[in-house]
Amino acid sequence: MAGSVNKVILVGNLGNDPEVRNLPNGGKVVNLSIATSESWKDRNTGERREKTEWHRVVIFSEGLTRVAESYLRKGSKVYIEGQLQTRKWQDQSGQDKYSTEVVLQGFNSNLTLLDGRGDNSGDNSGYGGGDGGFRGVRDNGGGGGGGGARRPSANAPAFEPGGMDDDIPF
Amino acid sequence: MAGSVNKVILVGNLGNDPEVRNLPNGGKVVNLSIATSESWKDRNTGERREKTEWHRVVIFSEGLTRVAESYLRKGSKVYIEGQLQTRKWQDQSGQDKYSTEVVLQGFNSNLTLLDGRGDNSGDNSGYGGGDGGFRGVRDNGGGGGGGGARRPSANAPAFEPGGMDDDIPF
Amino acid sequence: MAGSVNKVILVGNLGNDPEVRNLPNGGKVVNLSIATSESWKDRNTGERREKTEWHRVVIFSEGLTRVAESYLRKGSKVYIEGQLQTRKWQDQSGQDKYSTEVVLQGFNSNLTLLDGRGDNSGDNSGYGGGDGGFRGVRDNGGGGGGGGARRPSANAPAFEPGGMDDDIPF
Amino acid sequence: MAGSVNKVILVGNLGNDPEVRNLPNGGKVVNLSIATSESWKDRNTGERREKTEWHRVVIFSEGLTRVAESYLRKGSKVYIEGQLQTRKWQDQSGQDKYSTEVVLQGFNSNLTLLDGRGDNSGDNSGYGGGDGGFRGVRDNGGGGGGGGARRPSANAPAFEPGGMDDDIPF
DNA sequence: TTTT
DNA sequence: TTTT
Numbered sequence: 001m002a003g004s005v006n007k008v009i010l011v012g013n014l015g016n017d018p019e020v021r022n023l024p025n026g027g028k029v030v031n032l033s034i035a036t037s038e039s040w041k042d043r044n045t046g047e048r049r050e051k052t053e054w055h056r057v058v059i060f061s062e063g064l065t066r067v068a069e070s071y072l073r074k075g076s077k078v079y080i081e082g083q084l085q086t087r088k089w090q091d092q093s094g095q096d097k098y099s100t101e102v103v104l105q106g107f108n109s110n111l112t113l114l115d116g117r118g119d120n121s122g123d124n125s126g127y128g129g130g131d132g133g134f135r136g137v138r139d140n141g142g143g144g145g146g147g148g149a150r151r152p153s154a155n156a157p158a159f160e161p162g163g164m165d166d167d168i169p170f
Numbered sequence: 171m172a173g174s175v176n177k178v179i180l181v182g183n184l185g186n187d188p189e190v191r192n193l194p195n196g197g198k199v200v201n202l203s204i205a206t207s208e209s210w211k212d213r214n215t216g217e218r219r220e221k222t223e224w225h226r227v228v229i230f231s232e233g234l235t236r237v238a239e240s241y242l243r244k245g246s247k248v249y250i251e252g253q254l255q256t257r258k259w260q261d262q263s264g265q266d267k268y269s270t271e272v273v274l275q276g277f278n279s280n281l282t283l284l285d286g287r288g289d290n291s292g293d294n295s296g297y298g299g300g301d302g303g304f305r306g307v308r309d310n311g312g313g314g315g316g317g318g319a320r321r322p323s324a325n326a327p328a329f330e331p332g333g334m335d336d337d338i339p340f
Numbered sequence: 341m342a343g344s345v346n347k348v349i350l351v352g353n354l355g356n357d358p359e360v361r362n363l364p365n366g367g368k369v370v371n372l373s374i375a376t377s378e379s380w381k382d383r384n385t386g387e388r389r390e391k392t393e394w395h396r397v398v399i400f401s402e403g404l405t406r407v408a409e410s411y412l413r414k415g416s417k418v419y420i421e422g423q424l425q426t427r428k429w430q431d432q433s434g435q436d437k438y439s440t441e442v443v444l445q446g447f448n449s450n451l452t453l454l455d456g457r458g459d460n461s462g463d464n465s466g467y468g469g470g471d472g473g474f475r476g477v478r479d480n481g482g483g484g485g486g487g488g489a490r491r492p493s494a495n496a497p498a499f500e501p502g503g504m505d506d507d508i509p510f
Numbered sequence: 511m512a513g514s515v516n517k518v519i520l521v522g523n524l525g526n527d528p529e530v531r532n533l534p535n536g537g538k539v540v541n542l543s544i545a546t547s548e549s550w551k552d553r554n555t556g557e558r559r560e561k562t563e564w565h566r567v568v569i570f571s572e573g574l575t576r577v578a579e580s581y582l583r584k585g586s587k588v589y590i591e592g593q594l595q596t597r598k599w600q601d602q603s604g605q606d607k608y609s610t611e612v613v614l615q616g617f618n619s620n621l622t623l624l625d626g627r628g629d630n631s632g633d634n635s636g637y638g639g640g641d642g643g644f645r646g647v648r649d650n651g652g653g654g655g656g657g658g659a660r661r662p663s664a665n666a667p668a669f670e671p672g673g674m675d676d677d678i679p680f
Numbered sequence: 681t682t683t684t
Numbered sequence: 685t686t687t688t
Binding site: 035 | 173174175176177178179180181182183205206207208223224225247249253254255256265268269270272
Binding site: 003004005079081107108110112113114 | 343344345419421447448450452453454455
């Protein structure tokens with residue numbers, strides 16, 4: 001059908017670190033779990049109430065998987081633009097299940113980090129010290145990798161799709 | 171949480187007439203099934219391929235339920251703005267199920283009919299027959315006279331929420 | 341700056357045929373003038389009132405210029421996604437002027453024709469029959485009438501940016 | 511015209527404190543100047559380049575003027591949803607001028623603060639002098655310091671338009 | 681599971 | 685004029 005639009009826009013926080021899966025063909029897929037919340041005052045009780053919605057986000061776009069993996073962490077606030085997709089699958093007992101996800105793939109997808117200062121505990125003055133930018137985000141002690149997001153814009157890659165292999169996207 | 175956004179924008183066609191349910195309290199809920207499609211040329215085979223996604227839309231907003239009930243029919247093309255919501259329920263065997271829906275409720279929802287059949291000069295039959303509305307898409311063989319919807323905009327009600335009881339919304 | 345979004349979404353009708361300009365480098369730019377309207381009932385007089393807003397749209401994206409040129413005509417209804425841009429220029433008397441436009445350029449732009457059956461004169465029954473519907477395109481040879489685009493989707497090109505040179509985009 | 515949509519979505523930072531004007535009728539209008547920026551790597555020089563776009567935003571919605579006045583300051587990051595409007599006016603020399611603005615008015619407008627600076631415990635310096643930052647809320651009495659707004663959501667008022675006069679909006 |  |  002011509003003439004259709006399928007767009008989701010979310011601004012919310014990650015409930016967990018991104019889950020990265022490697023594909024057979026060398027590519028990657030990143031899954032995010034994003035919370036959006038609303039709060040309102042109950043008309044009857046006058047109490048303040050709040051409801052959180054959890055969104056499953058799946059990133060296929062190459063540039064965006066990299067950004068997600070490099071800069072997003074549990075708690076990060078992001079702007080996301082993708083499309084709705086419902087997937088059918090079978091659980092272990094053979095039952096049909098359906099999952100609706102927000103898919104970032106191809107053009108008209110976007111992912112922008114909105115909290116340049118993660119869970120900075122210390123001083124955040126200056127923003128622009130030696131390394132030039134966000135440091136934040138959970139280089140949380142322990143082993144391994146360690147985070148250190150810096151300049152999180154997923155727009156850039158889209159302008160030069162092939163330009164990220166040998167360069168930082170900013 | 172402050173600072174979150176949960177928005178879905180769809181432009182697509184109804185796969186069926188709207189399903190209207192009356193609530194105990196006198197209100198109504200309308201369910202729509204909307205298709206969006208994408209087509210692309212397969213890089214390998216060169217064939218044109220197409221994929222259709224079906225969206226379950228639930229309308230609670232009073233003004234919009236009325237518009238949906240009055241002006242939408244199978245085949246209608248609509249612009250919809252709502253938010254994502256996942257609902258948990260039990261099927262007859264007691265199994266947990268989840269359904270993700272696009273909910274139109276409260277402010278920041280929108281529903282606009284896009285196939286006003288603009289400058290219909292000729293026959294409009296089929297649109298307004300017995301059932302009083304668009305049935306979609308030109309099987310316009312048969313009889314039925316008929317009027318047909320005319321000015322289908324769900325914006326108006328939003329500007330004066332109580333103003334529709336005694337007036338056509340356009 | 342990281343972390344910003346600049347997005348405009350319009351659904352409206354062309355006030356004129358697209359204006360196509362050829363660039364020195366062989367490229368093209370297409371300008372559209374798009375009307376959106378709102379109507380509401382005046383709270384005081386009870387009269388129905390309407391206000392039309394005109395939007396200047398500028399298309400740089402190669403795939404979309406082609407779609408615009410080929411399928412859009414005065415009166416066409418389109419879905420457009422672009423970004424706001426204000427341009428400074430001097431009028432003939434040297435006065436500074438500013439124009440704000442909706443620019444379609446690069447990723448995250450979209451243009452989708454919403455009235456697939458423009459001024460179809462012939463039968464369009466069925467959607468699925470032999471030719472299955474929209475055939476459209478460019479019979480704009482000679483004089484007179486012109487136009488009548490029908491199967492207008494600018495999504496396709498985006499999926500295979502180079503794929504349109506030798507093929508109809510649907 | 512039925513069937514049109516006019517929507518602008520911005521995520522950006524305020525270049526200045528909000529400008530509040532009182533209307534004859536007791537209402538208020540708030541003007542914001544919001545920057546969005548893009549950066550990309552120049553294909554030729556390889557340099558990183560950046561372009562900032564400034565948007566004039568005008569808030570008429572009662573609930574949103576209050577939120578803007580209370581919680582926004584120079585530097586604040588906001589999510590904004592409004593519509594495009596071009597206004598004609600005469601400058602002092604009688605010349606016609608046009609200004610295009612993003613108007614927040616009525617339903618389908620939104621304003622959400624994105625840098626809650628949450629539970630700033632420490633220093634907030636840098637944000638604009640004197641008192642540094644959001645003071646927000648209910649110029650609650652007397653003195654000094656000021657606390658740092660925290661829960662800035664413009665959604666709430668929309669759910670209960672009249673509910674803010676005697677309560678904090680969150 | 682996030683955030684406020 | 686912001687932000688990085």
